[in-house]
Amino acid sequence: RPVAPVGTVRTTCAYCGVGCGVSATPQADGTVAIAGDKQHPANLGRLCVKGSALGETVGLDGRLLYPQVREADGLRRVSWDEALGKMAAKWRAVIDEHGPDAVALYVSGQLLTEDYYVANKLMKGYVGSANIDTNSRLCMSSAVAGYKLAFGEDLVPLCYDDLELADMVVLVGSNTAWCHPILFQRILKAREARPDLKLVVIDPRRTATCELADLHLPIKSGTDVWLFNGLLSYLSRIGAVAPDFITDHTNGFDAALAAANIDCADPLAVAKVCRIDPALLIEFYEAFAATAKTITAYSMGVNQSSAGTDKVNAIINCHLIGGRIGQPGMGPFSITGQPNAMGGREVGGLANMLAAHMDLERADHRDVVQTFWDSPAMARRGGLKAVDLFKAIEEGKVKAVWVMATNPLVSLPDADQARRALEKCELVVASDIMQNTDTNAYAHVLLPALGWGEKDGTVTNSERRISRQRAFLPAPGEALGDWQIISLFAQRMGYAGFDFADAAAVFDEHARLSGFRNEAQDIPRAFDMSGLAGLTPAEYAELEPVQWPARRDAAGVVHSEARLFADHRYAHGDGKARFIATATRAPANAVCEDYPLTLNTGRVRDQWHTMTRTGKSHTLADHISESFVDIHPQDALLHGVREGELARISSAWGAMVARVQHGGGIARGSVFIPIHWNGQTSSDARVGALVNPVVDPVSGEPEFKHTPVRIDQF
Ligand code: SF4
Structure with a gap:
């Protein structure tokens, strides 16, 4: 399309929740040159491959142009x-x-x-x-529900800098290397500078993120509450607690600990349920206990579950027990998937x-x-x-x-x-x-x-x-x-x-x-960006990236807070955080004779959502060009499907066709299928057709990570 010479415009990436700054320069030939915005605090000039390819996605082919x-x-x-x-x-x-x-x-x-x-x-x-x-x-509605229960409001306590200040980063249900690449690069760079920074990944699949981890716990899908209840019980037992913090700044500790102790007091029993080598589980528990500056960052593997809210709260409980929140380099950190999931929460x-x-x-x-x-x-x-x-x-x-x-x-x-x-x-x-x-x-x-x-x-x-x-x-x-x-x-x-x-x-x-x-404390809440009210159109046009809360003082200066809860005041009426008792329960639908495998869904590195935008980029298609079902070679043998051939995957809700592949780090008994391919790319490529419509009772978030399926030759 004809483009006016506007020079370089600083904007924000259209894709993941990292929210990288982008410098876009429209060219006379209608293309757009893309670079990372060196001034944006989220990425300081870096972009992942999806962000770098944004210029390939702005053409008018296929656009809806008229009502x-x-x-x-x-x-x-x-x-x-x-x-x-x-x-x-x-x-x-x-x-x-x-x-x-x-x-x-x-x-x-x-x-x-x-x-x-x-x-x-x-x-x-x-x-x-x-x-x-x-x-x-x-x-991320489970993350919202978990934060509201624990803190009284949907408040993300941390900032990205904390990931570089931590001594241990635990990534739960998050293939950060592929889904939030710039954050992952920031963690790796911090580890280069401080080799003692420990990276732990808790994920049923051995993903690209696991390849660079110091410790990978290949947890059985859906058993996260067992693992974190077990951690809470362990921390209590060895005395890794902050009694004054618990007394002064929290409620509900005894009930949460009692719930955790019902079936998670024995690490060996927890290891058995989670199908993790007990030695690895104990290694993680000991490292967590010994490392005050720990961040537990979680994403869809936690949220997309019929127990998603409990998983979030089980994680938060393990930070509250040691008072590990509100200080640099520590706390529970929900990493959102979408570019503006947080903005939607604000409004x-x-x-x-x-x-x-x-x-x-x-x-x-x-x-x-x-x-x-x-x-x-x-x-x-x-x-x-x-x-x-x-x-x-x-x-x-x-x-x-x-x-x-x-x-x-x-x-x-x-x-x-x-x-x-x-x-x-x-x-x-x-x-x-x-x-x-x-x-x-x-x-x-x-x-x-x-x-x-x-x-x-x-x-x-x-x-x-x-x-x-x-x-x-x-x-x-x-x-x-x-x-x-x-x-x-x-x-x-x-x-x-x-x-x-x-x-x-x-x-x-x-x-x-x-x-x-x-301000009058009529309806006190931490979410407050009133310091950004009253901007002139020119000030709005020039607005630099700013974190909320953002309030204006009497002199008109805007004060923004990078990190919440430094004063340990939470948004519940009594100012205290809540431990939430989290009972263990299995995913809603168990595998059975007809559907003996567990379907896990997720993203691939170079595509976004249902590909309406990234599907336009040849560069991005080079990574993976068609949908696939990743299956362990022994399961493939058992079910009569072969690598490279098409297979039909079906559940009680629907069916699809995908090409069989190995090598995605999948455990026995599971398959993985990406979410991106749609009915426009292939008539039977929608994995959503298979996914059970079970939701978390609190958040309403669906169970995308656990659907019983079968696989057959196509
Ligand atoms: Fe940054 Fe995410 Fe965009 Fe990649 S996709 S450039 S990590 S915002």
């Missing part, structure tokens, strides 16, 4: 006015006849914070329903959250938000979480859904159920950057959205750092920013409060809400 409406003979290009009018008429009719809970938004960690904020305001404050959930539900983008870290279930919190918004309605209870939302659509309870920047027909568990749901839904709207996706095929209305490099706003990375995404390419076709599309729709619905002039105005409102009635 379209589906008719009997196919899609028809229409004006924005007609598309939004059709949507608003249907939403109004559905709400009038069936109530506000009969409509829903399903949004995405790909949205910018400004988009997320406006979407949440529309649903919770104007439609009056909390039926807005997000694909972040599939990614209340999950169905069970309210804006600015306030609580949907609390009348005083709802009153604060509704007063600030001056809105006509307010959701009064939690809405439908992702898996339940698509069930409700299939049951006809939700009659109109708007899917925004995500591809649930590939990414949801039991993805065939999601397809049936959209087939039955009376009005499916999809706003996206791409024309053809599995989900868009079922949309009645398609809305063209701006993509990376075209849109303007902010994202928040895993260390609470807010960074600007800046536009450097012209808007293609008639595409608009998501916050603009939502605002236009809200206005068509007759709602006031959506006349934002630009992204800066949305950001300003979000920042002001974060401090509204907060």
Whole structure:
């Protein structure tokens, strides 16, 4: 596309939760030169291969460029006015006849914070329903639930610098080398400088991350609570406790320890359940006990489980027992998957959250938000979480859904159920950057959205750092920013409060809400970025990466906190953290004669989500070009499949086809399949079709890491 000479623009990577700064320089020939932003604290100029290839993904091939409406003979290009009018008429009719809970938004960690904020305001404050959930539900909602239970608020205590200050980093359920490569490089570089820094990996697979670890515990999938309950019990038994800290700054220790001691007091028994060599388990326990400056960092292997919240709290318990939190180089650290999963959390983008870290279930919190918004309605209870939302659509309870920047027909568990749901839904709207996706095929209305490099706003990375995404390419076709599309729709619905002039105005409102009635300690909360309120458009344009909390003092100086809980004040009413009693329980569905293998899903190094963007890059396709099923050679022999040939993998929920491979570090009894390949690349490549739709009872996060499957010759 023709490009105006804008010079180099500093922006933020579109992919993982590391949130690296990117310098983008559009070239006269329409390409974009990409480099790491040396000034961005997350990456200091480094980029991984995905970030480096961003320039290959901004072409207009396959883009959704104009609003379209589906008719009997196919899609028809229409004006924005007609598309939004059709949507608003249907939403109004559905709400009038069936109530506000009969409509829903399903949004995405790909949205910018400004988009997320406006979407949440529309649903919770104007439609009056909390039926807005997000694909972040599939990614880190267990981490959110665990933090809220332990600390009273969704608070990530640490920052990336802590990973370099620790004496031991424990990575649990995280293939950091592939999924958060720049963080992994930072840890390795720190170990080069301080060879005593110990790297422990707890993962059922021997991944690329394990290859560089000092210790790998190949845990049986789903047994993390046993391992960390066993650690809590061990630490208590050997006296590796901080009694004053426990007394002064926590509640619930005795109950948590009693729960841990029920079946995890004997390390040999724990080792047996976790299928770990007892010597390795004891080595880990001893190292943890001896190393005050320990970080336990966790990702999808912990979160994506029917016991995900318990896993998170079992980990946090092991930090609280020794008071290992709030100081440099220590603490429990959730590493988020998506570029803006954190921003979505800030604005209340999950169905069970309210804006600015306030609580949907609390009348005083709802009153604060509704007063600030001056809105006509307010959701009064939690809405439908992702898996339940698509069930409700299939049951006809939700009659109109708007899917925004995500591809649930590939990414949801039991993805065939999601397809049936959209087939039955009376009005499916999809706003996206791409024309053809599995989900868009079922949309009645398609809305063209701006993509990376075209849109303007902010994202928040895993260390609470807010960074600007800046536009450097012209808007293609008639595409608009998501916050603009939502605002236009809200206005068509007759709602006031959506006349934002630009992204800066949305950001300003979000920042002001974060401090509204907060300073007066009416609704005290740690999430506060009110110091960033009142920025002029020019100041917003130039905003440097900044961590929240970010408050302004009387002299107008903004103070940002890199690390939380230095004063050991937590967000519960009594100021204390909570130990949470975590009972052990196995994954919801056990393997059986019909489905004797355990399916584990995850990412590969060079692809992202359902490949709508990374699938455009030849450089990235060079790494792995088609879906695969990784299986132990002896299991392959047992089940009659051969490396290099296609196999059919099936579960009680669905089936897919993938090429058999060995060498991915898989244990006997398990298979691994990547999440990225979709129905556009191959008709049977969606692993989501196999995944059991079981969720964690607290967080609603699905069990992507444990589905019983079988494998047969294709
Ligand atoms: Fe982008 Fe993550 Fe790679 Fe950084 S580590 S360049 S944020 S994909």
